[in-house]
Amino acid sequence: MxxxxxxxxxxxxxxxxxxxxxxxxxxxxxxxxxxxxxxxxxxxxxxxxxxxxxxxxxxxxxxxxxxxxxxxxxxxxxxxxxxxxxxxxxxxxxxxxxxxxxxxxxxxxxxxxxxxxxxxxxxxxxxxxxxxxNHSARSVLESLTDREREVMSLAIEGRSNKEIARQLGISHRTVEIHRARVMHKTGADSLVELVRIAELGTIPS
Known part of the structure; x- marks a missing residue:
């Protein structure tokens, strides 16, 4: 004890x-x-x-x-x-x-x-x-820019970079850059881990 x-x-x-x-x-x-x-x-x-x-x-x-x-x-x-x-x-x-x-x-x-x-x-x-x-995940998500959050939301829905680029009206290369920044800022090493962080960040503590 x-x-x-x-x-x-x-x-x-x-x-x-x-x-x-x-x-x-x-x-x-x-x-x-x-x-x-x-x-x-x-x-x-x-x-x-x-x-x-x-x-x-x-x-x-x-x-x-x-x-x-x-x-x-x-x-x-x-x-x-x-x-x-x-x-x-x-x-x-x-x-x-x-x-x-x-x-x-x-x-x-x-x-x-x-x-x-x-x-x-x-x-x-x-x-x-x-x-x-939950608090840690929220802090990480708050550090993302609006565009990075948009890219992350579409990515965790299973959208490809090409689909994200088309929906947001930006280039495929720009999506890749934003997606890389999202992974770096969140520390996620896979899409599964990114989904977990996103879920934790929306759970009230």
Whole structure:
């Protein structure tokens, strides 16, 4: 377990917060606890590449499902584990369909909880890696000129240089030059790689 693994605990019961902190800190995880969803949302910018949240369902201001919805609405990359003493099947289905890693009911064994946390941390790492790849691809695509983007778009549609030249009203040689520049700027060594970069650059992070 890496020392930078961070778990946010959002629960209005101080005893639960303390017991979870003890369990997780014994696994060399950093634990940051909040007594309410509102308090957590004020500090949400403290995310790190490997993190997750353990959230209670019933809380006085904003309940756990509302908090999950707000996390999604803000585009925050944070895997969520629900831990509640008041859950039911429809609630758990709603939570999982909205992307929760797990829906656990109190009391829960330390082993079961830690298994869910490990899964959530791996998902966090995947999400951050994907976001970094998307951001990198967007930066590369933004470095292209308008004409280079036009040539790239037609190239990844499978158009030949001759077809691209005819559609854009430019010479075959000019298409070759633009296409070479696109490959150089993006670092793509094949059309397949260029398609992957183009797709990543259009995926919201």
């Amino acid at each position: 890496k020392m930078h693994d961070t778990v946010f605990v959002v629960d209005d019961d101080p005893a639960i917060r303390d017991s979870l902190s003890l369990l997780l800190e014994q696994e060399d995880m950093t634990v940051v606890s909040y007594e309410s969803a509102a308090e957590f949302l004020k500090n949400i910018d403290a995310l790190v590449p490997r993190c997750c949240a353990i959230i209670d369902i019933r809380m006085p201001d904003i309940d756990g499902l509302q908090l999950q919805a707000e996390i999604i609405n803000r585009g925050i990359l944070l895997p969520v584990i629900f831990l509640t003493g008041h859950g039911d099947i429809p609630m758990s289905v709603r939570a999982i369909k909205s992307g929760a890693v797990d829906f656990l009911t109190k009391p829960v064994s330390g082993h079961t909880l830690l298994e869910s946390v490990h899964v959530a941390l791996l998902e966090s790492e995947r999400l951050f890696s994907q976001a970094e790849a």
